[in-house]
Amino acid sequence: MMTGEKKQRRIDRIDGRTVLLLTLCACIVTFITTSFWGHGIFTFWIFLILCWFGLYKQALGCFVVYLVAIVWLMIETKYQISIPSPLLLSMIYKLLLPAMPAYLLAKIPSGKLTASLRKMPIPTRIMLVLIVMLRFAPTVLHEFGEVREAMKIRGFLKSVGNVLRHPMDTLEYAIVPMVFRSLKMADELAASAIVRGIESPYKKESYYVSRIAALDYFLIVVSVGAAVCCCLL
């Protein structure tokens, strides 16, 4: 309980724009750098940030998977092994880096993130799309879990062989109810937003304070510096 409160307070102290920048830096490093060391150092920096925010389990889990993927890839390269696929291992370690700050982004209260987005020079239409995407992503994941359960009950996911023999059918069974449910929820959500004045012309302020503070400046300077250095390594 205490850990939860501490984590919440620390997350409350950071601005959404800082975490967005962290995610952007992670994406740039992962796609530009060719050095294992450069990539590894930046991943370790993000690992430290996640730990500082109290997300120890997730940080450790990601970092262990990251290390295993890299070490395995090195062994494969040295001994000419190709199981599991080197491409798969590369994808795992490359994508884990941006996934880590993205996870932190998902932990920020959506209201706070919206407040941060509103302070950025983004056109309103694009911002609305971003906000709706952020709102809808967890819903879609939840709904997909329910559809997967229904498919399990019906026997559509009885075995891997069954799925591989009928890939298009399986895809259809997954997508059709998802589409119907998402359309219904989108409709209800839009109605709820309209009756609560989303279309009002007033200038909007937020429940949360969106301000770049000392902690944000520190994270921005160190992260941008680290990203540049790691790309040059």
Next chain:
Amino acid sequence: MGKEIMIRDLTFSYGGNGNQLEHISLDIAAGEVIVMTGPSGSGKSSLTRVINGLIPYFYEGELSGEVFVDGKPLKEIPSWERGKIAGNVFQDPRSQFFANEVAGEIAFGCENYGYSHEDIQNHVHRAAADIKIQDILDHSLRSLSYGMRQKVAIASAEAIDPEIYVMDEPSANLDIASTYRFADIIRALKQQGKTIIIAEHRLYYLMDLADRFLCVQKGKIVREFTAQQMKALSNEEIRVLGLRTPDLHQIEQAEIPSAATSEVVLEVKKLNHSFGETIVAKDVNFQCRKGEVVALIGPNGTGKSTIGRILAGLLKEKSGEVVLFGKHCRSKGRLGKVWYIPQDLDSQLFGEDLLDELTTGAEVSPERKKAAEEILEALELMPFVKQHPSTLSGGQKQRLALGVALMHEAPIIILDEPTSGLDGMNMRNVSRMIRKLAKMGRTIIVITHDAECALACCERAIRLENGCITDDFQIRGAEPLLDKIGYDKKEG
């Protein structure tokens, strides 16, 4: 003080598909609590949507007639401004939330209406304190029970301090204790002089709150009752009007002979499960016989659905044993034998029409087609056979889900809240179908808060609280069941 509403000769149809509302004229005084009840599809929700302005702005159609709020025509008020006048609470809080945490959700309306940061904080904290949820402002909405989510929905409406509240089936997903707490909130709003309009099937919790009950049928207000007149209705009159029973003590248990045999088909032994530190099943033991219909009752969030999903093989138990037909059965082996029908059926529909829904997933031989037709006939769904499953009403969807279970010859069926959001007539229909299936030799477990449904189709009840079985008893009359679900335990 609340605002008065005047409706004059209102007629509405969704794009020429027959009139949803027909020549409705209604006066609602400021500070009045009005309950609209009646069968599903009768026009209750449409009427609430006209009052909150969603019709015709968002739900388009042909609208004639006028709505006045404090003498001013509603159509002269800009659509975005109507939310300041009327606060809304919908049936499913999941799809009305815009934030992922409580404070952000309560603040949403204030943010939209241009309040300053300080004002937003003040309004959020005041609304949270009024609804007594100030301790959970930083909690994730997903982690909350249905009861708490509904409180957040009300706080979210209250933060803007509207003079009118419009609620559409707000108690559909609440257990009895949460429903009474919800009634207390409505009482407090009434004392503040707010005008409150509630479209609702469940009436018992509104009997000492509502000033008038309007019975809506086929788009018209056909009857109007005071609480006294409502309570005086006989069971036969309630059935004819297709309503839920206003006083649950009045319910007569259906006298249907038990179809249960002596054969034990399901045995649960020392079942344990937890999510993190939250225990949802603790040494759970019970048996069910062939043809038995058992109600699984207990408060929201007490582990009923989790146990249902474990029995169906969708979740693996932490420890304990599930025995089917005398043999120990692992979770994977239970899939398809114990058939779990969840509360939300929209994500469970795979077919293009009702026959396709029953036969999908395997080759359609003439025998399978015939079997599917027989099942649809037995469930009284043949008139809708060509329809897309998602276009069926809630009660019809439940019957279709039962049909899918029958098609797969599942001997044990678990229904999770099959009658939530159903009107009296549909609730009785689904209950009748459950009895019919029991007669056909199916064992049925009904997870429910709905005493009317349990009394209409179940012969035994198992009560769970904090993952433990507290009671396991034969249902003989309404009183013992009502006592166990806490019907008379209203909090001050």
